[in-house]
Amino acid sequence: MKLRQIEAFRAVMQAGSTTGAAEELHTSQSNVSRLITQLEADTRLVLFERSGGRLSPKPEAKALFREVERVFVGLKSLAYAADSIRNLGSGRLRIASIPGIGMSFLPRVVQRFRQSRPDVTVSIHTNTSNTVEEWVSSQFCDVGIVAFVSAAATCQAIALPDAEVVCLLPKGHRLAGKSRMKATDLRGEQYISLVHGDGSREETDRVFDQEGVERVLSFEAQYSATCCEMVKLGLGVTLAHPLVATDYVGQGIKVLPFSPSINYPNFLLYPPHGAASQLAEEFAALLRDQFEREIVSWQ
Incomplete structure (x- = not known):
């Protein structure tokens, strides 16, 4: 399968005709028909019923179209990521945390972070300390907060001030x-x-x-x-x-x-090998400052 074939197939499914697909792709109707025929040959699937010059999608075409749409959603995500990399100050930041901190404290840090980085998409993921550690180690998440760090941890861990219950x-x-x-x-x-x-x-x-x-x-x-x-x-x-x-x-x-x-220890986690992004570093600095401020207010 070639990308041009997939584009033609997707355009036909969306437009409902080869004529509409040709207009969408800025090509001829005959070229669209040729690409669809090539796609059917390459996939060994009969995708359309042909009647009077019209193409009617078969169940196989509908099933393939669902998979094609998933791929195109992924491509859009890649395009968004490229834009984020080009434009300093935009992007995505994934934060992992134990539930207590993630459900209460972290939203307050995100509020401060938003003031300087209004275009960044922030995701908060909560789970146990072990799972948070795994997420940060694998770089699924950019920064994390845990109650303890395992002996086998590969993350960079920085102790935050102890919090008294x-x-x-x-x-x-x-x-x-x-x-x-x-x-x-x-x-x-x-x-x-x-x-x-x-x-x-x-x-x-x-x-x-x-x-x-x-x-x-x-x-x-x-x-x-x-x-x-x-x-x-x-x-x-x-x-x-x-x-x-x-x-x-x-x-x-x-x-x-x-x-x-009764002291509650907390640790800030970074990915291993100095892999923290600039956004992660900025967020972590705000997090540490907010953490220290709020802990001091209880002392």
Whole structure:
């Protein structure tokens, strides 16, 4: 198959006739018919019923046309990428993150980034730390944020400031008047926890066990943001990353420092071998600045 044959076939399918296809391709009707005949010979497919000089597409033509359209969509994407490379300040940036940071903090960084790079398309992908690491290592994503870095990591990893966990409770809660929440204060409280298998869940459970505090574990959720939404509805209390808690300040939730201290580590990931793009470097610089600002505001 030759590209000219495919172009002629696509034009016939779109125009509905060889005459319309010829006009679209700025060629003769006979040339279009010849290209279609060559395509049928090369593919060994009978694509059209011929009647009175007209071509009626058979099911095989419709099936081939669907595949051709997928290819042309890919070509359009390549053209867009070429334009992006030519024009500094436009392009696509893919960011990978663990869910808590990706669902709350990252949109605020994107908002700042948009001010200087209004033409850049930004994609945020959320998953576990291991998957984020894989995405950045393979350069599917340009930059990432994780809670831990594996021993086998090939990414460049930069430690971000540790974040101390905070306690969220409904404003009308009996403990809302405190200036600091202690683990012992939550004895017997309805507690909204992250699901088992989350590293921060394990650390939180360990602290409460060490303090000899039994909570009423009535609710669990996969994402910290979901836990906070449940607190807002008065279903219980929870502990969360301060950058997640930021979204809930002033929404019927009281946020208090917590002791004993529980630190959430975070790391910024770049692709291996210095492969970070200029856009990724710019976004990462904003991310680090925003991260440090917001963490300091909770201290």
